[in-house]
Amino acid sequence: MEIEIATIGGYEEVGRQMTAVRAGDNVVIFDMGLNLSKVLIHDNVETERMHSLDLIDMGAIPDDRVMSDIEGDVQAIVPTHGHLDHIGAISKLAHRYDAPIVATPFTIELVKQQIESEEKFGVQNDLIKMEAGSMRDIGDECELEFVNVTHSIIDAINPVLHTPEGSVVYGLDKRMDHNPVLGDPIDMDRFREISREGEGVLCYIEDCTNASKKGKTPSETVAREQLRDVMYSLEDYDGGIVATTFSSHIARVTSLVEFAKDIGRQPVLLGRSMEKYSGTAERLGFAEFPDDLGMYGHRKSVDRTFKRIMEEGKEDYLPIVTGHQGEPRAMLTRMARGETPYELDEGDKVIFSARVIPEPTNEGQRYQAETLLGMQGARIYDDIHVSGHLNQEGHYQMLDALQPKNLIPAHQDMKGFAPYVDLARNQGYEIGRDLHITENGNTIQLTE
């Protein structure tokens, strides 16, 4: 059976991930993501109303025109988890394919919300929930499996397409976490099994984000322990404390909520994304929050909440807000600019349970937010975080577990591939033979 991989998007950047795997006549698409930075660099662009081709030209969504060269029928569109760089283009591209969108329940819910906010296209694809650990037929001879992995969002999986020629493992995005605070550990046993089943692993497509970082990405428990250490050390502080983190990082939000209670403060989630992700997680039963946990997204209700906090005493609250990157319109930035009823006093604490994404625009915005917060007397606790991506030793262990016949570095540009390629070469792979350095729009034929 012919197995062919089309590396459509996310092979020259982080963002706009999209990969298609053809096994004979059947095709599965993994991810349809958005590169938000390509949108934000322009003033006043609203993606909701934009046409796909314009977004493709901007480099914001995958250029899927290469799909017309792939001879086969798309059987499923499979987003691996709910981050925008993996689902953000579904509302712009999925309607072109006569195939259902298959994902884990939490991811499906986020896809649904995204489709609903789309104003240009009507996306009608079926939305099918499939649990981590389960299987589904793709055509007569292939099967799609979801292997549970750990990432900075819950309900993330690595999809595996089992074919007669061996399996294709799509390895984006994960950390090797045996103790992930929320959800199950990464299912390394299953990966090891897959390598021993049938023809073994024909191809592994790997997320190179942290391939330059030595050692092992720490478990979420390490971030949790650091967060606990910081928050408990503030137990006696009787002024304002504010925290911010990735809204979609439910495990982290859970820890923030829990430690807030531990130190005698009422947590409250503020900001549109905070409400959206945590609300969804709670509704679907992925997280259990205290009954009295408020979540407010609309600016008016947020400001009303801030007013109430100021009246009742901010020493009794922990607002958990959006804005960890200093994004101009996020809640923390508004607080820094004095645009909310929440008033910071000398000595108040701001906890960034996030790392600044290393790109000059972010760094500038985050710096401005911190500077403005500091001008109001705030004390900053930052970098209380662990990455969601594999470091070198995680990559090493994945290769050891899967023993893949072919390797395709992904989720980066060439500079990002480089350390992964070095690592793979050290393990005996050879460029052009079984180590495929590719770019957006390429196809790689693995078997004939």
Place this chain on the structure above:
Amino acid sequence: MEIEIATIGGYEEVGRQMTAVRAGDNVVIFDMGLNLSKVLIHDNVETERMHSLDLIDMGAIPDDRVMSDIEGDVQAIVPTHGHLDHIGAISKLAHRYDAPIVATPFTIELVKQQIESEEKFGVQNDLIKMEAGSMRDIGDECELEFVNVTHSIIDAINPVLHTPEGSVVYGLDKRMDHNPVLGDPIDMDRFREISREGEGVLCYIEDCTNASKKGKTPSETVAREQLRDVMYSLEDYDGGIVATTFSSHIARVTSLVEFAKDIGRQPVLLGRSMEKYSGTAERLGFAEFPDDLGMYGHRKSVDRTFKRIMEEGKEDYLPIVTGHQGEPRAMLTRMARGETPYELDEGDKVIFSARVIPEPTNEGQRYQAETLLGMQGARIYDDIHVSGHLNQEGHYQMLDALQPKNLIPAHQDMKGFAPYVDLARNQGYEIGRDLHITENGNTIQLTE
């Protein structure tokens, strides 16, 4: 009563710490340290046989000639903890003073060992053990107190000299750790009490090492959690694993030993310093190690142990060795150069539970060690560590707790003082008024 501070050493560098406090006619000396890098930059220097004046000229030990200008009698020499930059000059300088050396039990033991290895001078000062939390008279009107603090070595204290004019708190070196794995948490309650007793805190001398770092230094529990995460993730590995850390960091060594057992390996401590510090800690009852824990310092017994490990199967052992900075003669460097019977194979793991000290010489040596290890196939896990020094928010909390009338930044050069001075200024201190920027050899008169 006249209170005067002589800032003798460690005010233009890290290393060779020494400060004298005169209260009326009585003088207490805090620390007598060695700046090892000033020795090592020269080839073939052996400090054991060198004269004090030569070491002073090299900048290796404090230039205590300023003490002849201090009118008073030295009543005690008080090293705060057992690191070389705090005790390393005692064998070269203490015999000039007719005063006992007063320190916590673990520190006294290390001082004793250091004096015994001295070949040039005969140091005869009394060695007096004084527990953290206890007091001792200094002349008629003053008292010396040891407040328990947390640092990267056990039994560390901050000495406080209580005088009729208020107390002088000597704040070197500490991290604010409420959960330090070994020993008691930092005694913040006592610091707060001291600020409310009598005249309050007249002067606080502060360790600026990490004053440029935002947030809170993580607790040792965070390093422990990260170490656990790494070591447990290697449970299934059936080859060699080697770990290295600061020999004097007994809490870390304890964690390494414990996790080695957890993953089914026999830990063994190798290298002269490993044997020295852990042996001392065990003998004095500070750490409880398993009965079957071997500690070997002499090269022959180390090599014999390596041979045994190779014969019995290295997959059953965890050698914990010296050499975390790539020091040319340390055990790990010898292993990297293939000079020991321990053979590394492709895939073997080396765990650096330490951070490279950011200085080009160290960085070069560590790089060479890692490169040589890598050439033998070793996989590196590094930076599993937390600092032993206060970050900015620790400094902020200390100022809040002590409310000192005068501040003296220490344990750094001017570049290192700068961020602390900024922080202190933000809290209302003013250079030249109550914020004293000083240098080696200066005296600061606080009261008349």
Place this chain on the structure above:
Amino acid sequence: MEIEIATIGGYEEVGRQMTAVRAGDNVVIFDMGLNLSKVLIHDNVETERMHSLDLIDMGAIPDDRVMSDIEGDVQAIVPTHGHLDHIGAISKLAHRYDAPIVATPFTIELVKQQIESEEKFGVQNDLIKMEAGSMRDIGDECELEFVNVTHSIIDAINPVLHTPEGSVVYGLDKRMDHNPVLGDPIDMDRFREISREGEGVLCYIEDCTNASKKGKTPSETVAREQLRDVMYSLEDYDGGIVATTFSSHIARVTSLVEFAKDIGRQPVLLGRSMEKYSGTAERLGFAEFPDDLGMYGHRKSVDRTFKRIMEEGKEDYLPIVTGHQGEPRAMLTRMARGETPYELDEGDKVIFSARVIPEPTNEGQRYQAETLLGMQGARIYDDIHVSGHLNQEGHYQMLDALQPKNLIPAHQDMKGFAPYVDLARNQGYEIGRDLHITENGNTIQLTE
């Protein structure tokens, strides 16, 4: 005679420079600058209409309220050169003093323009032109002298106040340039003479901007040679070339204009600041530009010029524009956003004869500008620049030339002072004795 220095602004930052020297009953003020970054971090602030006290509270202009404690009459306000951080607060503060503004001709002209654009205060102080190399009485016993120095703007001087107790040399801002392209070399002979006259140099106030940088700041001829090398290498290119640099850097603008002609292109200066500084320099005879050199500041005339360039062929022009830091409203940023009639094609060149000011906000903006330019196909030549400030060896030579009795580091925060303090200490100065580390709002009494 009592000599006292009030370090009013620019001793905790770069920007809002202001220093007063009192010699007996007479006072001279050096610089009254603006810290623009403190303004820009707020949205929608227009300094022209703001009150001094608000600007003081923002940290934007010097807090000169300390002047009420200085017992003496202000005899002159002396801006040293025309950069905003040295003259930008004159329109907000000068009217409070009954004293003329004394400066070199080019600087006076820029002060005049600044006063004219002020909308809140009416500044009526006399404006007195005084040439580099000349003298002026201050009271009966003192004299003010302007020593010619070299900086990144023309007609810069170091003012010297000669008093019976020795001279006070105000050393902001300069580079040691013996070959400055425009204007005379730095007058080191005069500095050396001053050190030998009368009581020598009582005090030297020094610009520490580059005190952490080793070696010698290169001469403007080095930047010119690098610029020539780049521009000549583009001689055969037949598309668009655009250059940007500091508008006030007349020597650099002159080189750009000259090399444009050399490679067969018509230079044209575009942007408000470009027109302002170069127009002023030409009118005052400081620079000779070709007769056909166009300078356009108003947006309409700029756009008209761009349209003409596009019609006549951009391969025949070199637009020299504002926007080297990616400032949001500057000309190059507008070009990058496609908001001007000038169209960039694949392969067109953009020359940044400037270095990005190392601050995250700038770095973010510059990155965005370069990214947007790159998206249009532009090729970037950056960092063709030399600093206007002394590196370490310049500082060393100034100390050697002046042999000052007292030293005051300035034009930085503590972190910036640190390397200068180290250098001065190496030369025998001692903190608290003759090396005065100060902050905004302090006074230092040098003689009684």
Place this chain on the structure above:
Amino acid sequence: MEIEIATIGGYEEVGRQMTAVRAGDNVVIFDMGLNLSKVLIHDNVETERMHSLDLIDMGAIPDDRVMSDIEGDVQAIVPTHGHLDHIGAISKLAHRYDAPIVATPFTIELVKQQIESEEKFGVQNDLIKMEAGSMRDIGDECELEFVNVTHSIIDAINPVLHTPEGSVVYGLDKRMDHNPVLGDPIDMDRFREISREGEGVLCYIEDCTNASKKGKTPSETVAREQLRDVMYSLEDYDGGIVATTFSSHIARVTSLVEFAKDIGRQPVLLGRSMEKYSGTAERLGFAEFPDDLGMYGHRKSVDRTFKRIMEEGKEDYLPIVTGHQGEPRAMLTRMARGETPYELDEGDKVIFSARVIPEPTNEGQRYQAETLLGMQGARIYDDIHVSGHLNQEGHYQMLDALQPKNLIPAHQDMKGFAPYVDLARNQGYEIGRDLHITENGNTIQLTE
């Protein structure tokens, strides 16, 4: 005709360059270099006595065993210039090939010296001098041409193999210098012609060293201007001045010699490499040095010279010495350790006309040398240098000139290739189609 490229060494590192081009039955080898760092990391290794296979195993010289798979006769071994990473393996590998070594006169002379110092192998290959700009037959249908380029050593060329299928341009190592101080400018006209001749350029193999650096590598005139600026600024200094640079960088040595004379000092070249390279350059007529310029290599004559300099007055001399990277046994390091008769005094100057090679071992050694020099009072002028390799805009212009059908990035590891690959992709090349990412030991077949 079959054209095949074997990328033998230098495709995973900088150092041990070696590439073979087969055109039908004829093969030309470009470069046979040594990776010195792979030797130096081991203690006490002497390459002169080592066997090729051991050096191959160490990664020090190219693994040329792949040559047995290349079906054709080697007609020439062509080192492009005299740096060790291009000629250093000739004495270990050339004797295996029945082919002459063809190079420019200066390169041939250095090859000859290297062969003479070899102790293990007897290299008997003919040494043939061929001038830049000339041609030579390779078999019946091909020609070898040397195109003059500019690099940090004189007499560097880019060899071009003209075949019926188009030319293969081997582009290592060069900077685009139109004004190189010594020798002719880079022959861009010839490159442009080659692209228009016959079938054009079939393949371009490019040196990616600086592919991550923006803009244009400055001309040697820029380094010369900066050096002049520094040295002239020291004209009045009446103590010791010492300079160091790359011994093989004859243009730089020439400038140092010339400026020494200009400021009234007698230059003298000290150190084995200094004598070797400059002596060779003078003997062959590439550089004209003053008649009275001394060059001393042996330690005894160097020390005798230092003694004479100290006796006659070091203010009249400029020693130009080896040791710019702080190499342990080089002359400047010996001076820093006080091991020579030359005594440094407070204020003496040391000029590094070189940049530290960014690798931790070098950085550590250089730091130690500077620290030791500083402890003796020396003032450091560093980084007076320009790179010998193309920056991004040079790469852009080469692609524009040559319009190659195939591209092979070289002279780096994957991380170093990455920015070049990005640049090439922007110009329309595609990985796997005409942009060949390769590794050591690969072959790429270009035509059939």
